[in-house]
Amino acid sequence: MEIQSAYQEELEKLESTSRWIDAKLESLRAIPRYFGEDLTEQVLDSIRENARRSLTAATDEPYFGRLDFREEGEAEARPLYIGKFGVDNDQSGEPLVIDWRAPIASLFYSFTGGEGPAGYESPDGLIEGLVYLKRNLVIRKQILQRVVDTYDRNGDNPAVTDEFLLYRLGENKDNKLRDIVSTIQAEQDQIIRSAKNTALVIQGVAGSGKTTVALHRLAYLLYQYREQIRAEKMIIFAPNRMFLDYISSVLPELGVGHIQQTTFEDWALETLPDRVELADDAERTSRWFAYGADKPVIDDDAPGRFKGSIRFMEALEAAMDAYERGFAPEGDFEPWPGAKLASAQIGEWFGREYRHYPVMKRKERVEARIKRWLEMQLNETRDPNVRKDRKKKASQKLKAYWKTWPDDTPLSFYRSLFAGPNDAAGSFGGLTVPAAIVEQTVRALKKNKLYPEDLAPLLFIYDRMYGIENERTFDHVVIDEAQDFSPFQVALLNRHVRNGSFTILGDLSQGIHPYKGIRRWDEFLGLFPDDARGYFTMERSYRSTMEIIRFANVVLRRGIPGAMQAVPVFRSGEKVKVVRHEPADRIGTIVRAVRKLSAGPASTIAVIGRTEKECKELHALLLHEDVSATLIDAGRNKYEGGLSVVPVYLAKGLEFDAVVLIDADAERYGADEHDAKLMYVGCTRALHDLWVLYAGEPTPLMEGADDDFAKRLDA
Numbered sequence: 141m142e143i144q145s146a147y148q149e150e151l152e153k154l155e156s157t158s159r160w161i162d163a164k165l166e167s168l169r170a171i172p173r174y175f176g177e178d179l180t181e182q183v184l185d186s187i188r189e190n191a192r193r194s195l196t197a198a199t200d201e202p203y204f205g206r207l208d209f210r211e212e213g214e215a216e217a218r219p220l221y222i223g224k225f226g227v228d229n230d231q232s233g234e235p236l237v238i239d240w241r242a243p244i245a246s247l248f249y250s251f252t253g254g255e256g257p258a259g260y261e262s263p264d265g266l267i268e269g270l271v272y273l274k275r276n277l278v279i280r281k282q283i284l285q286r287v288v289d290t291y292d293r294n295g296d297n298p299a300v301t302d303e304f305l306l307y308r309l310g311e312n313k314d315n316k317l318r319d320i321v322s323t324i325q326a327e328q329d330q331i332i333r334s335a336k337n338t339a340l341v342i343q344g345v346a347g348s349g350k351t352t353v354a355l356h357r358l359a360y361l362l363y364q365y366r367e368q369i370r371a372e373k374m375i376i377f378a379p380n381r382m383f384l385d386y387i388s389s390v391l392p393e394l395g396v397g398h399i400q401q402t403t404f405e406d407w408a409l410e411t412l413p414d415r416v417e418l419a420d421d422a423e424r425t426s427r428w429f430a431y432g433a434d435k436p437v438i439d440d441d442a443p444g445r446f447k448g449s450i451r452f453m454e455a456l457e458a459a460m461d462a463y464e465r466g467f468a469p470e471g472d473f474e475p476w477p478g479a480k481l482a483s484a485q486i487g488e489w490f491g492r493e494y495r496h497y498p499v500m501k502r503k504e505r506v507e508a509r510i511k512r513w514l515e516m517q518l519n520e521t522r523d524p525n526v527r528k529d530r531k532k533k534a535s536q537k538l539k540a541y542w543k544t545w546p547d548d549t550p551l552s553f554y555r556s557l558f559a560g561p562n563d564a565a566g567s568f569g570g571l572t573v574p575a576a577i578v579e580q581t582v583r584a585l586k587k588n589k590l591y592p593e594d595l596a597p598l599l600f601i602y603d604r605m606y607g608i609e610n611e612r613t614f615d616h617v618v619i620d621e622a623q624d625f626s627p628f629q630v631a632l633l634n635r636h637v638r639n640g641s642f643t644i645l646g647d648l649s650q651g652i653h654p655y656k657g658i659r660r661w662d663e664f665l666g667l668f669p670d671d672a673r674g675y676f677t678m679e680r681s682y683r684s685t686m687e688i689i690r691f692a693n694v695v696l697r698r699g700i701p702g703a704m705q706a707v708p709v710f711r712s713g714e715k716v717k718v719v720r721h722e723p724a725d726r727i728g729t730i731v732r733a734v735r736k737l738s739a740g741p742a743s744t745i746a747v748i749g750r751t752e753k754e755c756k757e758l759h760a761l762l763l764h765e766d767v768s769a770t771l772i773d774a775g776r777n778k779y780e781g782g783l784s785v786v787p788v789y790l791a792k793g794l795e796f797d798a799v800v801l802i803d804a805d806a807e808r809y810g811a812d813e814h815d816a817k818l819m820y821v822g823c824t825r826a827l828h829d830l831w832v833l834y835a836g837e838p839t840p841l842m843e844g845a846d847d848d849f850a851k852r853l854d855a
């Protein structure tokens with residue numbers, strides 16, 4: 141009866157809201173757009189256009205939540221309807237729908253139950269009151285589909301229930317990440333609404349919503365600081381183009397456009413003035429991911445770690461300082477006998493007067509100054525014939541003089557650091573670069589090629605040479621999968637962003653690129669002053685069922701004792717299936733697993749292998765068995781959904797309804813940290829079903845996975 145009446149009440153509310161929106165839209169659409177010169181009319185037109193846009197967006201699904209709140213001092217609780225876009229009611233002045241980013245809407249997310257007062261920060265200070273009802277509503281195309289009360293002051297349960305969240309998490313996913321405005325959790329909301337001018341570092345377990353939260357934070361910042369920041373000046377760095385494609389729906393769903401989304405490599409290559417290309421890194425990458433006897437030793441002398449370190453940046457800084465000090469050559473400029481510009485004067489201009497400019501700008505200014513001086517000298521020459529002759533000679537002399545000044549590009553300067561006689565090559569700024577790295581760098585640079593780890597150094601040199609123009613600065617920077625970034629990259633981006641406004645998120649347990657990534661978050665946090673940084677952890681995992689999380693936690697514990705364990709939400713599903721098969725029956729077992737899963741509700745399925753090469757081979761074998769799948773390799777730009785075959789290191793960041801992790805044997809996944817991280821990444825990609833297949837000796841990483849959540853089977 142209660143539920144029926146709640147549904148009835150919401151149905152009526154929805155009808156009246158929809159009627160209002162439709163009528164308002166109709167009246168707005170009847171007013172023609174204004175393209176004239178009148179400023180007031182232009183402003184009015186732009187207000188109308190914004191209203192048209194948000195009303196159109198709100199038409200199908202005007203709101204998703206309701207919170208009944210009685211503000212202190214008020215007699216009655218008011219129902220607040222919360223939606224993706226605010227809708228004002230211009231007759232009463234009361235908003236019909238409140239934008240989820242508005243201060244008062246934060247109550248919907250931060251309120252976790254109980255009888256006591258709840259509050260939110262308004263522009264006028266803290267507002268307190270009592271929450272009476274928290275209700276989730278599912279509306280699709282103006283049809284009310286579901287009404288779920290997650291808190292009722294008059295009900296039996298004092299806490300907000302997870303019922304609606306669980307319903308949402310139980311759904312199958314397509315090939316794109318989605319917005320979560322209707323179910324943002326309190327700990328996520330706190331991050332989303334953090335102040336703009338902080339470098340936020342977020343360590344979150346797999347599936348804790350880091351990527352999603354970062355995207356919602358961008359939408360929040362744009363709303364809250366709309367006077368100060370612009371979407372075009374915000375940028376998201378993600379690990380690869382396919383990942384960017386996978387997350388590309390969230391911001392448009394939140395009504396946000398124009399935010400730059402790129403990889404660090406693409407951004408750097410576009411920004412650099414030198415024409416450079418990346419060296420083919422496929423072979424090197426495959427070596428980093430080799431297993432068994434071929435497994436490499438990875439330490440701080442790995443090229444990515446070394447060139448990504450702050451000490452490498454400091455050595456470059458010192459080398460640049462020395463370069464600048466020796467930049468202006470000794471020697472007077474004497475265009476003709478009797479006219480002399482003393483070296484000391486040129487040095488004074490370069491070294492003192494223009495010292496605040498970057499070095500190449502100083503050079504330009506000195507050049508202009510010398511030309512002005514020359515003009516003056518020529519003007520003092522009365523005889524026109526002599527003047528003409530002097531002018532000609534002076535121009536040649538100036539050309540010759542100018543040749544004595546350095547004329548480097550960032551690339552030629554960088555190259556010079558690794559050139560020179562054997563013992564000097566790679567020794568600069570008090571640092572000696574390991575010989576293997578020098579050799580590799582020189583070989584690539586000879587062909588105008590770079591490795592990814594050379595990009596931050598090169599940009600750093602470019603910035604020191606030319607400075608950073610306004611159009612190259614950002615209002616906010618998001619770095620996703622930041623555990624794979626280097627401290628140098630972050631320090632470099634910090635020079636490009638205003639007020640250290642960062643969202644840096646990642647998971648050290650998924651740090652599967654130890655040859656370039658960080659070991660501890662301190663490596664980044666140390667780059668920012670104490671009062672300008674924040675550190676959050678996210679421990680609840682929303683993606684996978686309890687069974688999958690518990691299994692993944694075993695893998696993590698085996699490989700990295702002491703790593704942060706994920707806490708699952710109470711969503712139970714099928715047990716993880718650990719299937720032993722004969723080596724000869726590998727393909728047969730994989731095909732049977734895939735067929736079984738395809739026959740069920742899963743719409744996205746991944747077969748996750750250990751290396752790219754093995755996945756390529758498997759992909760071909762599957763085709764032979766009439767199983768068509770998409771092979772995800774390093775060059776892929778789009779994620780198609782359906783059935784994919786993917787090497788574990790490229791699966792990071794993605795998710796699938798079901799995962800078949802193959803070849804989970806002791807050779808491919810040993811009991812060490814790197815293999816544990818890889819397997820952890822693989823397992824935590826699954827939302828609802830996880831199958832782990834192996835032949836021969838199973839990986840020791842699954843030892844201790846108990847029958848509560850894992851079921852052992854023979855193929």
Ligand SMILES: Nc1ncnc2c1ncn2[C@@H]1O[C@H](COP(=O)(O)OP(=O)(O)OP(=O)(O)O)[C@@H](O)[C@H]1O
Binds near residue numbers: 352
């Ligand atoms: N509050 C929430 N409500 C509903 N779904 C959520 C919530 N938070 C996260 N999710 C879902 O959990 C899944 C994982 O989110 P996301 O990919 O952002 O996590 P992540 O921490 O970046 O994961 P990983 O590090 O494993 O790549 C997504 O399907 C997302 O929609």
